[in-house]
Amino acid sequence: MIATTHVTRLAAGAALLLAVTAAAGAQSTKAAQPDYAAAMHREHLNETPTASAGAHIAPRVEVVGRTVTYATINGKAIKGFLAKPAVGAKTGKAIIMVHEWWGLNDGIQAMAKRYAGEGYTVLAVDLFGSVATTPDAAMKLYQAGMADIAGGEKNLGAAISYLKKAGAKSIGSVGYCYGGHWSLRTGLVGGSKLDAVVMYYGAPITDPAQLARLKAPVLGLFGGKDTGIPLDSVRAMEAAITKLGGSVTINVYANANHAFANPTGQAYDRTAAEDAFAKTVSFFKANLK
Structure with a gap:
């Protein structure tokens, strides 16, 4: 015993x-695990949410834009910004644009118009419901958004349905910073309904169980001097997508910092941003039919 x-x-x-x-x-x-909210706060600490040089580049053709209600979630109307060419516009090829951590502000709307100038219907979604005017306020919005993944994905799913009902035959997504991560999530939510995903320096997703939902090819655009989004995490995401049989292309601009192409803020790098925009347009042209 x-x-x-x-x-x-x-x-x-x-x-x-x-x-x-x-x-x-x-x-x-x-x-x-990287604390992306704190990292983004550090990256944007000395910035103000004002339109960057990128937001002042005019669309190639005349476009029109308006506020639309694209979803109702938990009884609340969700409004976004819809832009399209002023002449001969058909919804056939569409893009969902996800804002950076400042929210759906004028800079993002201007960038939506620029993509519309390339011949696309662009729906700039709103995952925050408000805009931030300080880094502290932006970090709180970022944290709240990342704490409600299910709610954000529901929002994006509604955006896809909105465009499909409007006649979209192919849909891509693009997003900056916070929106870069959520552009990738748009691909997860959409599955076979999404035809192309572009993420600008967003927090990577490396979990195979989540990435298994992804069906669209991915273009990732990152800065080599970005201390907020470590390149090893980007490469881990690339390896995970590749192992699952997915298509992913990662472009790293060695001398660019985080937010090098942001439509809002002071980190804009024209050389890197314009090359990235050209690559994005080519990627959409190849994958959105």
Whole structure:
């Protein structure tokens, strides 16, 4: 009986040790994950949400834009900005644009018009419901959005349905910063309904279980000097998509910082941004029929 009790105590002790070790390992793993909200706050700390030089580049053709209600979620109307060519516009080829961490402001609307000038119907969605005017306020919006992945995906799903009902035959997505991550999530939500995904320096997703929902080819555009989005995490995402049999192309601009193509803010790098825009347009042209 004494021997049995001793063995039982040893087993219990071993179980406790394993539990403590596992908990410590989980905490260590959690601690090792990048805090993207804090990183984005650091990257944008000295910025103000004013239109960058990129937002002042006129569309190639005349476009029109208006506010539309593209969804009703939990009884609340969700409004976005819809832009399309002023003449001969058909919804056939469409793009969902996701704003950066400042929200759906004038800079994002201007960029939506520029994509519309390339012949697309562009729906700039709103995942925040408000815009930020300071880095502190933007970080709170970012954190709230990332804390409600299901709500954000529901919003994007509604955007896809809105464009499909309007006659879209093919749909792509593009987003900057916060929107870069959510552009990729648009691909996860849309599955076979999405035909192209472009993410500008957004937080990568590396979990194969999530990426398995992705059917569209991905174009990723990142800055080599971006300290907020580590390139090793980008390469991990690239490897995960490739292993799943997906198509992914990553372009890294060695001398560019985070937000190098942002329509809002002071980090705009014209050389990198214009090359990235050209690559984005070519990618959409190849994949949106």
